[in-house]
Amino acid sequence: MAFYTLAKMDLLHKGLNLNDMQFEALSSLFQQIFNLQNAPSEIYFKQAVIKHLTTAISYITAGLVLKETGKKPEKRDRMEEITISFMNLVDEHFKTERNLEFYASELHISVKYLSNSVRKIAGVPPTEILSDALATEAKTILLNSSKTSSEIAYLLGFSDQYAFAKFFKKQAGLSPKFFRQMNSISNMG
Numbered sequence: 001m002a003f004y005t006l007a008k009m010d011l012l013h014k015g016l017n018l019n020d021m022q023f024e025a026l027s028s029l030f031q032q033i034f035n036l037q038n039a040p041s042e043i044y045f046k047q048a049v050i051k052h053l054t055t056a057i058s059y060i061t062a063g064l065v066l067k068e069t070g071k072k073p074e075k076r077d078r079m080e081e082i083t084i085s086f087m088n089l090v091d092e093h094f095k096t097e098r099n100l101e102f103y104a105s106e107l108h109i110s111v112k113y114l115s116n117s118v119r120k121i122a123g124v125p126p127t128e129i130l131s132d133a134l135a136t137e138a139k140t141i142l143l144n145s146s147k148t149s150s151e152i153a154y155l156l157g158f159s160d161q162y163a164f165a166k167f168f169k170k171q172a173g174l175s176p177k178f179f180r181q182m183n184s185i186s187n188m189g
Contacts, residue, residue, distance in 0.1 A: 135171035
């Protein structure tokens, strides 16, 4: 509790007038990060979760600063809007749509403008975002089900289990079978 009191005093000292609810929200996020950092390494996607919790803290803090200063958030530019819309479309369609032409068409822009926008805002090409979404879903299925590679290939829209295995090995560095075996061994111990 002393840590929280010191942290609150430090934030207040720096000019953020936090009410108890705002402070508790931030404290809770910091505590979750602390707990994850000290958790066993077997927790899946640990670093990704920590990254997203840190992002949440950044958004909350930015909102508090904007409120304190009376400023409104800057309006997003066109490339930011395109990137956010692209990522939302990826969340909906990544299992069935892998061609950038589909996403560009849905956004009523060219593939080149889509690629340039996503690269500028996200720092990676849109194809990497699509591949990451597929790889994450594949890992989730492998870790949380007993589905075969053929079944997973079908679920994720691959032509066959070999195309899926080739994609997965490129993304994860391991075959789907070995990935499952390695993670089931680490969960037992």
